[in-house]
Structures are given as structure tokens and as C-alpha cells.
Amino acid sequence: xxxxxxxxxxxxxxxxxxxxxxxxxxxxxxxxxxxxxxxxxxxxxxxxxxxxxxxxxxxxxxxxxxxxxxxxxxxxxxxxxxxxxxxxxxxxxxxxxxxxxxxxxxxxxxxxxxxxxxxxxxxxxxxxxxxxxxxxxxxxxxxxxxxxxxxxxxxxxxxxxxxxxxxxxxxxxxxxxxxxxxxxxxxxxxxxxxxxxxxxxxxxxxxxxxxxxxxxxxxxxxxxxxxxxxxxxxxxxx
Numbered sequence: 001x002x003x004x005x006x007x008x009x010x011x012x013x014x015x016x017x018x019x020x021x022x023x024x025x026x027x028x029x030x031x032x033x034x035x036x037x038x039x040x041x042x043x044x045x046x047x048x049x050x051x052x053x054x055x056x057x058x059x060x061x062x063x064x065x066x067x068x069x070x071x072x073x074x075x076x077x078x079x080x081x082x083x084x085x086x087x088x089x090x091x092x093x094x095x096x097x098x099x100x101x102x103x104x105x106x107x108x109x110x111x112x113x114x115x116x117x118x119x120x121x122x123x124x125x126x127x128x129x130x131x132x133x134x135x136x137x138x139x140x141x142x143x144x145x146x147x148x149x150x151x152x153x154x155x156x157x158x159x160x161x162x163x164x165x166x167x168x169x170x171x172x173x174x175x176x177x178x179x180x181x182x183x184x185x186x187x188x189x190x191x192x193x194x195x196x197x198x199x200x201x202x203x204x205x206x207x208x209x210x211x212x213x214x215x216x217x218x219x220x221x222x223x224x225x226x227x228x229x230x231x232x233x234x235x236x237x238x
Contacts, residue, residue, distance in 0.1 A: 001027045002140045004042045004052060004064075005133060011066060017042075017052065019062040023130075028062050040064065043142035045133075048072055072142030076101045076236050077188040079168065080228070081161075083110035083195040084149075087120035089225050091131050094122075096225065097145055098135025100232050104146040106164070109153045110203060112195045118151060157206045165190035170212040173231055174204050178216040181234045189235060196224060 004024065006017050019025055028034060034054045042052035042064070050068035057063075084107045085093055097105050109118075121127060128147050136142065150156035169182075172192040192199070192207055199207070204214065217230055232238070 001031065001137045002041065003049065003137055003142070004028075004040050005045055005137055005142065006042065006066075007045050008047065015066045016055070017064045017066050019064070020060065025060070025062060028057065029059055034062070041140070042066055042068075043072055043140075044068060045136075046072075046143055049140075049142060073101065073140065075103045075141075075143045075145070076232070076238075077168075077186055078102050078232065078236060079104045079106065079165065079190045081106050081108055081165075081190060081192040082224075082228075083108055083193065083199065084113055084117045085195065085224050087117060087122055089223075090120065090122050092225050093228060094128060094131040094147070095135035095138070096229055098132040098141065099139035100229060100238070101139065101141055101143070102145050102232070104148070106148045106150055108150045108156060110195050111153075111200045112197050123149070153203060154206065157203075157210060161207075161210050165210070170207075170210070171215050171235070172199070172204060172207045172212045173217055173227060174198055174214045175216055176201070176204060176214060178214040181215045181217065181231075184233070184235055184237045186237055191231060191235065193224065193227060193231065 010017055012018060034040060034057055036054055038054045040052045043049040048068040049070055049072050050066065052064035052066050055063045055065055080097060080102050082105055132145055168188040168190045170190050192212060217227055217234065222230065
């Protein structure tokens with residue numbers, strides 16, 4: 001935990017934050033082990049960052065005086081259109097996207113995706129929220145990525161993708177007829193990434209009809225959880 005996150009509704013009178021939930025309290029007790037008067041890096045979810053001074057701490061609860069002093073780090077101008085990954089990868093991918101500051105992740109169906117992937121408990125809102133917070137804590141970020149779903153590929157791509165990706169640079173990570181990745185910059189971007197084995201030719205054609213350009217991430221065949229941070233580092237100026 002490189003930053004202690006809290007919601008605005010948790011702040012009490014005089015900017016006092018009381019912590020007693022299991023995740024944050026265990027991290028404080030077992031990892032940070034703060035002493036009275038210690039200062040911790042803190043951030044309000046979707047808000048500013050600052051310093052928290054420890055007023056009270058024991059195994060059950062912690063009280064911290066919050067002083068927010070500067071805006072939270074900005075998110076990358078990046079939307080990720082991602083074929084829903086295997087459940088055991090989804091948790092890590094959500095955390096990685098939050099750590100790197102992705103603005104939005106839209107999970108989409110693909111011919112190579114098993115229908116059972118959509119039934120995973122990890123897609124429950126509270127599970128998604130928890131994993132995003134874990135990634136934000138690691139990266140020291142405060143702005144919560146948006147996670148949405150499009151369970152039908154063709155209707156979304158044909159009817160809604162153009163609006164969703166409007167005014168962005170539209171790219172699909174796919175080796176067929178691919179160009180080299182453009183130099184890293186902060187151009188608003190929509191990046192489509194397929195499942196293990198990639199999008200089908202039909203799906204790539206549909207994306208290209210919506211203005212997406214195929215780009216290569218290099219000669220190596222990568223797992224999705226590896227390809228995502230590589231793609232982001234190649235396209236965005238982190």
C-alpha cells in the first residue's frame with residue numbers, strides 16, 4: 001500500500017478518518033506499523049492527496065487526521081477495450097490497469113472467450129471495486145477507473161463503438177497487417193486487445209471498419225496480462 005485511500009463519506013468532524021475495516025487495518029498493523037504522530041500518504045478516492053497524521057492505532061482501529069494538499073495524479077487518456085480474460089487473470093489485470101492509471105476498461109465478448117467467464121464472481125461490482133482499489137493503492141493513484149461490459153461483440157462494435165471511441169486514436173493490438181506502435185505520447189487513445197490467441201480475423205475486420213488500426217507489440221507472443229502493461233508503456237508517456 002503506497003497510499004492509504006478513503007472515501008469522502010468516511011471523514012468525520014475535524015477531518016478525522018476512522019479505520020476499522022479488515023483490509024486497511026491489517027495492512028496498517030502488519031506492514032506499516034505506524035506509531036502515534038507518524039505521517040502517512042493518503043488520498044481521497046476520486047479526489048486529492050495529502051498527509052495523514054496518526055492519532056490513535058491499535059489492533060482493532062486507527063484514527064488519522066487528514067490534510068489534503070494537492071490534486072490526485074491524473075489518469076492516462078486511455079480506454080481499453082478488452083476481451084474478457086480468464087477469471088484467474090482478471091483480478092491481476094484489473095489491478096494492473098488501476099495501477100497504471102487507465103481511464104476506462106470495457107470488457108467485451110470474443111469468439112475465443114468461453115461463456116463461463118461472464119459468470120465469475122470477480123465481475124460483481126464489489127469485487128471489481130476491491131481490485132481496482134488494490135491497484136490504485138499500489139500505484140499511489142486516487143482516480144477510480146470505470147469498468148463496463150459489452151457481452152455481445154457485433155452489436156456493440158457496429159452500433160456503439162464509434163460513439164464510445166469518438167475523438168480518440170483507435171488501435172487494436174493484432175499482428176496481422178500491423179504497423180509499428182506509434183511513439184509514446186498522451187494522445188487520447190482507445191486500445192482493443194483480444195483474448196489468448198487474439199481476436200479472430202472477422203473481429204479484427206469489424207474493428208477496422210470502425211477506424212481501428214492494427215499495431216504490433218513486437219515479435220514475441222505474450223499473455224494478455226503481460227501484453228497490457230507493455231502496450232500501455234509503448235503507447236503512453238508514463
